[in-house]
Amino acid sequence: MKKGIILGFLLLGINAFSQSNEAKVRELIxxxxxxxxxxxxxxxxxxxYNNKYKDLPDNFWDEFKKDMAPERIVTxxxxxxxxxxxxxxIDELIKFYKTPAGQKLIENMPSLMTESTEVTNKFVEAFNKKVNDxxxxxxxxxxPPPPAR
Incomplete structure (x- = not known):
């Protein structure tokens, strides 16, 4: 009986820790x-898709919006x-992202990603050409190849 009670409390503690951790992850996200x-x-x-297929009905995306709900993705x-x-x-990340530097990183991340992708694509394209040459x-x-004989 004691073992059952101890096991129950242990499982309850693990579950509470897991929920606490999940709440912190949600906060970080x-x-x-x-x-x-x-x-x-x-x-x-x-x-x-709306630009490509101009005749889509207004309610076309309703079903998909449920699939892409932020809460579902967070899960x-x-x-x-x-x-x-x-x-x-997670605690340290939360602390960092609450700082002015962390907030600045978040604010600039979309531009950083866009520009980094553009620079990387140009670099890879030039590198690929250099390798092929x-x-x-x-x-x-x-x-072009020489004419066939």
């Missing part, structure tokens, strides 16, 4: 505006955050 960024991304996704994110961050890590030189390939 909220502070970093990850849920809002997802909503913006979904809006851009809808705009893309998907929680296990991922819990996998990579301890409770102490070197391969063509190594194998004495010509562009």
């Amino acid at each position: 909220s502070i970093t505006r990850s849920d809002r960024m997802l909503s913006i991304g979904f809006k851009e996704f809808m705009d893309h 998907l994110y929680i296990p991922i955050y819990k996998k990579y961050f301890s409770d102490a890590d 070197k391969i063509n030189e190594h194998y004495h390939f010509q562009n």
